[in-house]
Amino acid sequence: MDSITHIALGACIGEAFFGRSIGKKALIWGALAQSLPDIDFVAGFWMPVSEELLAHRGFTHSLLFITIMTPVLAMTADRMHRPHDITMKKWLLFFFTEMLIHIFIDGFNNYGTGWLEPFSHQRFSFNAIYVADPFLSIWAGIAAAVLALIPIFSVKRKFWWRFGVFIPMVYLFYCTLNKAKIDSDTREIIAARQLPVTRYFTTPAPLNNWLWFVVAGNDSGYYVGFRSLFDKKREIDFEYFPRNAYLLEPVKDHEDLQFLKRFSQEFYTIEKYGDSLVFNDLRFGQIIGWHDPREKFVFHYFLQHPEDNNLVVQRGRFARWDKKIALSLIKRAMGE
Structure with missing residues (x-):
């Protein structure tokens, strides 16, 4: 808090x-x-x-x-x-x-x-x-x-x-009741689509409790999407993000990687930004993901450039926000 x-x-x-x-x-x-x-x-x-x-x-x-x-x-x-x-x-x-x-x-x-x-x-x-x-x-x-x-x-x-x-x-x-409702909907949608899921979590999108960020998947990758309490259809528009664990081979023995894996509780993917290897902790959501479903994740840690990680948890929370993005959050939270 x-x-x-x-x-x-x-x-x-x-x-x-x-x-x-x-x-x-x-x-x-x-x-x-x-x-x-x-x-x-x-x-x-x-x-x-x-x-x-x-x-x-x-x-x-x-x-x-x-x-x-x-x-x-x-x-x-x-x-x-x-x-x-x-x-x-x-x-x-x-x-x-x-x-x-x-x-x-x-x-x-x-x-x-x-x-x-x-x-x-x-x-x-x-x-x-x-x-x-x-x-x-x-x-x-x-x-x-x-x-x-x-x-x-x-x-x-x-x-x-x-x-x-x-x-x-x-x-x-x-909020706890909202959480229970979103979790129930998520389990029902995952079962209906027969997604290969071994773990999932839901957490509120920024500054409200009506739009929720949903992550579901396994060690191969994760389905990511948003669901509002006011959505009428029993579906979530998922985007798939592979874990890409093979990319960790050059840094598999680094101590900071072990800390990050433990911290993320297994909800992570690996990406490359240019020549930089990046660890994404999915639990913190996406930067304006309700507006652009392929956006970067809020928590992205540069494994090969640790000096760039001083604001690792905070830097993406409100990145790229403007009036248009704020209005799109409100509309999506209302089920539109």
């Missing part, structure tokens, strides 16, 4: 826990606690990109990490706010809840979250919501802003923290 959502939601939860006990400082503690697992961004300062991909949402997003950090934060806050009437039990519950919610909602994205690190490298991904979804973030953002502005003794504060917490929860549930 994006940082703004974590900060705003964390602030609302801080208000829910402490109300007038520590004043508006509750908003600050909430925002900080909710943001703490993302401290793993510092790994990018010294790790190679291929390793950083696995470090992000790794140990700092694990149950062990939040269990360790909860008493540290609780004792720090308890000491800073003395004298007060807040029990240590409440401090502990607050910080654990904030960080648990952070790692839980991160699991709704397609990046993958290492809840069980370091005991298991399994990544958990519900693939139910885009990493930056304004229909999730706006409610907590509005509520946090209002809570920061209105007086601490206002009777309206309870309404606003509930507004900022419960509406996003309802939206996440709605």
Whole structure:
């Protein structure tokens, strides 16, 4: 989930826990606690990109990490706010809840979250919501802003923290229902077309939860397409992308390739851009794929030029966007 959502939601939860006990400082503690697992961004300062991909949402997003950090934060806050009437039990519950919610909602994205690190490298991904979804973030953002502005003794504060917490929860549930519907449609379409599929996944297209990116295939290659919740026909216009694993022969022993394979969870293809060998992680979708079905994939890693990969996950998210592309996304999301 994006940082703004974590900060705003964390602030609302801080208000829910402490109300007038520590004043508006509750908003600050909430925002900080909710943001703490993302401290793993510092790994990018010294790790190679291929390793950083696995470090992000790794140990700092694990149950062990939040269990360790909860008493540290609780004792720090308890000491800073003395004298007060807040029990240590409440401090502990607050910080654990904030960080648990952070790692839980991160699991709704397609990046993958290492809840069980370091005991298991399994990544958990519900693939139910885009990493930056304004229909999730706006409610907590509005509520946090209002809570920061209105007086601490206002009777309206309870309404606003509930507004900022419960509406996003309802939206996440709605997204989960959408996910179940798209998955059901995808399985039905794959079976009807008798496609040679051993694995598939679905994930929302950018900034919405009505148009979904679909990938289905096997070790030979993948069928890629989009499906809207409002599509009337039981079909997906798939484009096929071969894996091209044979192209990896010159770099098969490279350490970064092993990291990438693990990170991609087997949803990858190999291509050549000119003389450059490129690793595509299909889970992050295509650049404007709903507009041009043969477009490049958002995540494309240059295996022979690793120095060009500093923005590997981000560089394709909104590449080539303009008014025409944005309108085409809206139309396709509406089933047109």
